[in-house]
Amino acid sequence: MTIEEQIRTDKQIDQLLKAxxxxxxxxNLCEDLIMNIGRRELSKRxxxxxxxxxxxxxxxxxxxxxxxxxxNYKLWLENLRRAKRSRNKDLFLKACAQVMSYHYSTKDRLNxxxxxxxxxxxxxxxxxxxMDVACGFHPLSIPWMPLSGKVTYYAYDIYKDxxxxxNDFITIxxxxxxxxxxxxLQNAPKVRTDMAFLxxxxxxxxxxxxxxxxxxxxxxxxxxxxxxxxxxxxxxxKKDMRRHYTAYFDKLRQxxxxxxxxxxxxxxxxxxxxxxx
Numbered sequence: 449m450t451i452e453e454q455i456r457t458d459k460q461i462d463q464l465l466k467a468x469x470x471x472x473x474x475x476n477l478c479e480d481l482i483m484n485i486g487r488r489e490l491s492k493r494x495x496x497x498x499x500x501x502x503x504x505x506x507x508x509x510x511x512x513x514x515x516x517x518x519x520n521y522k523l524w525l526e527n528l529r530r531a532k533r534s535r536n537k538d539l540f541l542k543a544c545a546q547v548m549s550y551h552y553s554t555k556d557r558l559n560x561x562x563x564x565x566x567x568x569x570x571x572x573x574x575x576x577x578x579m580d581v582a583c584g585f586h587p588l589s590i591p592w593m594p595l596s597g598k599v600t601y602y603a604y605d606i607y608k609d610x611x612x613x614x615n616d617f618i619t620i621x622x623x624x625x626x627x628x629x630x631x632x633l634q635n636a637p638k639v640r641t642d643m644a645f646l647x648x649x650x651x652x653x654x655x656x657x658x659x660x661x662x663x664x665x666x667x668x669x670x671x672x673x674x675x676x677x678x679x680x681x682x683x684x685x686k687k688d689m690r691r692h693y694t695a696y697f698d699k700l701r702q703x704x705x706x707x708x709x710x711x712x713x714x715x716x717x718x719x720x721x722x723x724x725x
Contacts, residue, residue, distance in 0.1 A: 460496050461486055467500045474507060476609040481631040482507070485656060510652040511606055514552045514584065521613040525620075532620050537591075544588040551585040553648045556678075556715040561592040564713060569594050571709060571720060572672055577641040578625075579670055580604065581632055582649035587614050590621060601625035602639055604632050633660055636667035644670035648678055648716070651693075661700050665721070673721040679714075690717055 464486040468474045474482070485506050489499040524547050531543040545561075548554035557564060569575065574596060580586055580603040587603045602625050603614055614627035630637065633653055646664070653660035665673065677693035694710075697719055701708055711718040 457487075457490065460490055460499075463496055464490065464500050464503060467496075468504060468507070471504070473512060474504065476607050477507060477511070478606040478608070478629045478631050480634060481606050484631055484634050488656075506655060510655050516550045516552065516555065519550070519609065519613075521609060525613065525616050528617065528620055541591055544591060548585045548588050553678075554585045554589070557589075557713075560713055560715065561589060565589070565593045567711065568674060568718075568720070572643060575599060575642045577639075577643075578602070579637060579639065579641040579644040579668065581637075581644060581646045581664070581668060582606075582652060583614070583627070583645070584610075584647075586645060586647055587617060587627065590623060598624055600641075602637065602641065603627040604630045604637060606631065632667075633657060633664060636664070637669070640669040642670065643672040643674065644668050645674050647674070647676045650675060651677065661696070665700065671723060673723070674718060675721060676716045676718045678716055693717055 461483055465479060465482055468477075468482055468486075469479075482503065486499065486503045489502045489506070490496070493499045493502065524543075527543045527546070528540070531540040534540070545558050548558060576597070577600045580601065583603040583605050587601065590601065601618065601623050603611075603618075605611060605614075605627070606629065608629050611627045611629045618625060618627060628637075633656060646668070650661040650664070653664055657663070665675070675697070677689070677697070679690045694717065701721075705724045707722040707724065709720040711720060
């Protein structure tokens, strides 16, 4: 690429970023992610207007489509704080579940939270640090996790307003750690943890970049990784997704020095990976 071509491309990326951030739907998105996808779309189309449209469509597929309603973080935090101050555990759990019901990735898991985490953590040694990649509302499940002693929790997502909300939630629950806006595909977290959650995340990464699944699993620095896949589409159809994602994961694990346990729940298909060093 010549210097002139690079200058033109940089200018188009800047214009694309500004055009997308003007929309209330996308203004809280991680700018690194927007530019990452925007560059890919511009390389395919060159036309700025078309690239902006296709970038928005991609951003919706990997993020916006999962929200069941427009988030009301201010109200949710008020409800969570009120419930926490009441010292009524059931009331606080109800407030957490209410928030999780507004996101597809956590909504289907609400009826099995107790057995879900009891099963997962029964298969692990004591966990002192957790990474939650493309977390969505999943950190609100912390109260259901059978954690012993102090645990440090690191959460990553692409929405700045969601990250602000999660940092407030982490403070409310007296949990050590933090939430951070990050394009993890291009800039993997540097922390090392005992385990990492990647729940319903890999299909979204594959929307951005082919072979992203293998790339992200290799880059996450955790002893155990819990990877999950949906068994139904966002519209509720099964479409033989269990078989599809089993075959997909079988390809991902080929040649890897991993020990894998497969877990099945009504809401999703899970694989618990133990990385061998």
